[in-house]
Amino acid sequence: MRDKDRQRRRMGNASSRQQAAQSETPTFFTQEELSKLKSDFETGGGENVKPLIRNKMKELDNAELNIAVTGETGTGKSTFINAMRGLCSEDEGAAAVGTTETTMEPTGYPHPNLPNFRYWDLPGIGSTRFTTGSYLKEMKFEKYNFFIIVSAGRFTENDAKLAKEIKRLGKKFYFVRSKIDNDLHSMRLKGGGGGESGEVEELEKIRSYCFSKLGKAGFPDPNMFLIRSYKENMYDFPRLMEALADSLPSIKESVFILALPNLSVEIIRKKGEVLKERIWMLAIISGGVGAIPVPGLSAACDMGILIGAIINFRECLCLDDAALRRLAERKGKSMEELKAAAGSPLLGDITQHLIVRRRLGAALVAVSTVEAGLYFVPFIGSLFGAGSSFLITCSILSNALKLLIESSEKVLAVTKRAH
Structure with a gap:
């Protein structure tokens, strides 16, 4: 009986989170676009909404x-x-x-x-x-x-x-x-x-x-x-x-x-919030055509999307080699010093081996299917299986983004001391 009570409370909490999430429209979409996404998803699943998501990603990239x-x-x-x-x-x-x-x-x-x-x-x-x-x-x-x-x-x-x-x-x-x-x-x-x-x-x-x-x-x-x-x-x-x-x-x-240049922790974290809004869109696109089973991840993912997204996150957070080199020259440091301060393997080559070895998808174990679905896609809800490409991709990209934000903040701290 206690187990059922806990389950009801859990689902009740999830429902409250869903209502709160649904009250906040994702900033990249109009209400009309959200309604169409929801309708298309309910009638045909992820494959139905991929064209809409791809168009939105193209709009973001070409803005x-x-x-x-x-x-x-x-x-x-x-x-x-x-x-x-x-x-x-x-x-x-x-x-x-x-x-x-x-x-x-x-x-x-x-x-x-x-x-x-x-x-x-x-x-x-x-x-x-x-x-x-x-x-x-x-x-x-x-x-x-x-x-x-x-x-x-x-x-x-x-x-x-x-x-x-x-x-x-x-x-x-x-x-x-x-x-x-x-x-x-x-x-x-x-x-x-x-x-x-x-x-x-x-x-x-x-x-x-x-x-x-x-x-x-x-x-x-x-x-x-x-x-x-x-x-x-x-x-x-x-x-x-x-x-x-x-x-x-x-x-x-x-x-x-x-x-924006990384002038403050606040700017870095704002960048993180903007990039986080793209994760669920990339995750929906990741499964399907072009996706292959990835040993160690127990799901078919589009590794090209994963690698490309992490490289893009790195550039937006001013952690690519060109940005670090410019920063090092301005602050009188070497690029190697800044990379050492960042302390992240994600500043090197991004490969399938690195993603699996660093267990970027491991945090999924601690996140329920319901919670993950609500967090990333508030207007869709918990319609993805626990081992799905969607959740694996969300987990990998979320963890990568978190690590890169932390690295960016560490680099900022070092350059502020130098300044």
Whole structure:
């Protein structure tokens, strides 16, 4: 009798979790898409929903994001663009820093691992070639998701004119006051002193001044941020990144988050949440055509999907060799030191042998079929068998992602100490 009571309580708890999960729509899908997935799954199982899942994965992989960065020459646009891409000026593909602006055309800079995501360096509106009315048209305004208007001192009349035109056309924009540490340095030279409290007071003075000037220009509550691109964890840089992500629809927001440099534990964990949402989709696709029995896993899995997903997770978490090499150079360390700090075999070659040997699917033993089904596919529920390819794939990818997140956090800790 007690066993039956425990079973009823367990199923009751599972039902509560299912109701809670179902109340939260997975961010990659519309409610209409979810309804179709559920209907197709109930009538034909996993094979029925694979085409829909593949289309969604293709949409995620091909999602474009274009961010325009504009401002007058010398305001630090190139340095800002490089910082947002996790690059410094010496890296291959970096935007040139400290040069006189000669181009009158938008210049696109793709993210190192996400070629469909580009920052665009736009010439300043103050150029004699452009009028306010012609600027956005010639800059191909419609292609950008939003605009970042950068100033190294006061925001100019041209900045205000541009912002008003962007607002009139229904696009979002953000004011960024760069090189803020130059102001703090000037304060110290003038004998401002006061240590940390003096800097805080000076920052508030600058902030109040900027808000006042932008208010008089017609922006009473502007999205305005004080930053120094070489010090991404300081001032308003973290708040700026959060605001930019929040301004995007769900799929583009996920692309933006994955493109961020690993500046904090919070960013790394946000990346983990975005990647976790892809696991159940990959798991559904993993069984079926192309899947083969894998010794040691007791299920037919598509090993290509498993290996490809782990490599993708690694790149998104800035743990691939190219990202680690750039980071090592910036922090004055060797790539070997960073890999040693990460302490993960997943930073080497990803093979079937490694997946089986490291027992990445072993945690499945501790997870019930009901719980795993609810966790990964809240709108489908516990319709997969305990030995299914779906659950094995979920387990392997979840464990791999967990290990890579931990490695990324360890690398961050080491580079912060170096900094």
